């Protein structure tokens with residue numbers, strides 16, 4: 001369930017929609033097989049950034065590339081490279097949790113029997129083996145989050161885009177998810193993970209891109225969001241430059 005990683009490059013990417021700034025200009029480079037953790041307070045643009053990389057939101061300015069090309073989910077080669085939780089999966093009401101995982105694995109080339117075994121093992125790793133025969137509407141919100149992560153991990157990917165995978169999970173489950181992600185990275189997959197979790201950031205290691213929310217009416221000549229070399233501010237403490245915006 002792995003693939004050689006691909007590089008991601010963001011060059012002064014911003015997103016503006018109907019006059020509202022969703023993402024201020026942001027630059028970052030993630031090498032193939034590397035990890036980038038994206039932090040920032042609510043509304044700072046983390047999901048928007050992931051959506052740009054996933055190719056479901058076009059940048060207003062700047063350029064984004066995955067493996068040297070513009071993200072485009074209409075391209076099969078792109079879909080083969082990129083998996084993630086940028087958009088909520090649409091569960092099938094008549095498939096159990098194990099069947100969802102096995103189905104995704106088979107659609108990406110795993111033989112049926114191996115896919116069933118894989119599903120059992122993965123759900124066991126996530127600590128939800130006993131939920132294998134449950135239907136989607138029979139899961140708690142945290143279990144639904146684990147199901148979404150299991151489905152994403154059921155297929156090979158060269159780039160994993162995860163939007164706050166820690167949501168609704170207890171600390172042990174966050175640690176387990178971090179472990180699984182580290183295994184994927186060790187196998188070569190590039191990771192781009194937006195999170196509010198200090199624990200997940202610490203477990204993943206690697207550079208951190210700290211986003212600062214747009215300030216309506218702020219001047220255009222503010223520095224871009226960029227990857228910091230040192231520890232930046234906590235999520236709920238935006239950098240206190242004169243205009244409330246900063247680059248790290």
Ligand SMILES: Nc1ncnc2c1ncn2[C@@H]1O[C@H](COP(=O)(O)OP(=O)(O)OP(=O)(O)O)[C@@H](O)[C@H]1O
Nearest residue numbers: 017020021022040041042043044045046047048049
């Ligand atoms: N479709 C949209 N139209 C207008 N504004 C939007 C739209 N989607 C998001 N926004 C705004 O863009 C900004 C960035 O949103 P985004 O979801 O990327 O932030 P985030 O950092 O992921 O936030 P959170 O931590 O709360 O998940 C927010 O101010 C949000 O209100």
